[in-house]
Amino acid sequence: MTSVMWFRRDLRLADNPALLEAVAAADDDDVVPLFVLDPRLWKPAGEPRRRYLQASLQALSERIGGLQLRRGDPVHEVVAVARAANADSVHAAADFGPYGARRDAAVERALSQHGIDLVLTGSPYAVAPGRVRKSSGDPYQVFTAFARAWRELPRPAPVDGPGRVRWQLPLRSHEPYAVDDSPVSLPEAGELAALERWRAFLAARAADYDSARDRPDLDATSRMSAHLKWGEIHPRTMLAELIHRRDRGAHVYTTELAWRDFYADVLWHRPDSARDYLKPAHAQMPHDPPGEQFTAWQEGRTGYPIVDAGMRQLRDEGWMHNRVRMIVASFLVKDLHIEWQHGARHFLHLLVDGDLASNQHGWQWVAGCGTDAAPYFRVFNPVTQGRKFDPEGAYVRRYVPELREVAGAAVHQPWLLEGGAPPDYPGPIVDHLEERREALRRYDMIKASGEEFPSGTNPGRTTAPNAQQQQQRYRR
Ligand SMILES: Cc1cc2nc3c(=O)[nH]c(=O)nc-3n(C[C@H](O)[C@H](O)[C@H](O)COP(=O)(O)OP(=O)(O)OC[C@H]3O[C@@H](n4cnc5c(N)ncnc54)[C@H](O)[C@@H]3O)c2cc1C
Structure with missing residues (x-):
């Protein structure tokens, strides 16, 4: 009953519904932790994002005790890893971007030829694209109305971590791509760094966020964007803590997370x-x-x-x-x-x-x-x-x-x-x-x-x- 956990923009163990599905599907058997370095995404990324991703993968690998890293077209690599592991299912969070959605459809088709399921659970967003709609069923065109409806949707609580997992560690991992030693100073990557930064922001700066966030001379924003980009923390985890706060800073911060969901929604409806x-x-x-x-x-x-x-x-x-x-x-x-x-x-x-x-x-x-x-x-x-x-x-x-x-x-x-x-x-x-x-x-x-x-x-x-x-x- 081996399963594959295909990490993409969800480089964390906590509050990760796709990972829980992978563990449940394995039913006490092995889970293969996989990341595919896809040249279609790697090539256009500049050095800062490449280096950050490498650091984040390193952090995830340390938490798991290893990570199956593959370089190449996911349609080929995911199938190869799943077949080599004799897996029944591959698990991931859904990707709503234009390329990601096409890639997943192609991977799903390729896996199905070998009797392997691609199971997509959750998304990188508090509310997945396509869910917030007018009563007519049409998508919202402007943010204010979207945010009002977004706030009213029931908000699922964060899910627990996976507990003990029988990770099946690398069979034939590829070497990561080389990254230049560029002088850009990057924040610390990884799930633990994300949580630490988030807690520090809540404790010291969240209350004043509404009044200070527009001031670039102050260190007043959360700097959570890279952590969110790679899913080192899920916005659901953050919202669950914001909801208990009464200050205006928490309200405005919640609105910023709604902007993130809004733009993902607009892109999903209009990939062009x-x-x-x-x-x-x-x-x-x-x-x-x-x-x-x-x-x-x-x-x-x-x-x-x-x-x-x-x-x-x-x-x-x-x-x-x-x-x-x-x-x-x-x-x-x-x-x-x-x-x-x-x-x-x-x-x-x-x-x-x-x-x-x-x-x-x-x-x-x-x-x-x-x-x-x-x-x-x-x-x-x-x-x-x-x-x-x-x-x-x-x-x-x-x-x-x-x-x-x-x-x-x-x-x-x-x-x-x-x-x-x-x-x-x-x-x-x-x-x-x-x-x-x-x-x-x-x-x-x-x-x-x-x-x-x-x-x-x-x-x-x-x-x-x-x-x-x-x-x-x-x-x-
Ligand atoms: C021209 C332009 C390009 C941008 N490009 C990106 C990008 O590539 N990636 C990116 O994550 N953000 C982008 N933003 C939005 C915003 O500038 C960054 O999210 C923010 O500066 C990140 O810093 P922070 O985490 O300290 O933000 P905070 O002020 O602490 O906000 C918290 C979180 O809310 C979300 N958020 C805040 N503002 C926005 C916004 N306007 N749109 C969408 N999400 C928002 C982000 O996830 C951010 O991490 C762009 C904005 C502009 C005007």
């Missing part, structure tokens, strides 16, 4: 939105090809300090604060007029938490062609954003050494400094106000098509957002 515009009219808008300015953006040399600090944080740490992700994304799309897909690709390559649904829809949200009810003409001003969310300039000084000697908020406009900007720091590569006007001009070209606006929004207004938009903005 991983590459294409969610609002198709935006594909008609003229854009500039990525050239030297794109390179300056990637390298943190735009001359706008908060943008440069964010891009350098991404390069150095494989992570960027959420507020700054929005600022740099807006700058690329609306100041440099470059299509969001170029920026999304760069992010996905470098982010240690790089996640197709959250990333592509985070980008589309900022670009104004995604799920947001607030329209395209919201253009982030990098100076006012910097002054507001990094009021003392500490975040900029941390990542832009050329500006370390500039005190206070003046760091956000080095071109205004008496004596000019430090000579080794570039001047602004574009004039923000001019480019804002240019972005709106290009936008006017598609506005006339009328397809752009979901009903209830007013395409002509460029100033104060309505109450719904205000709320949306606040929630982000």
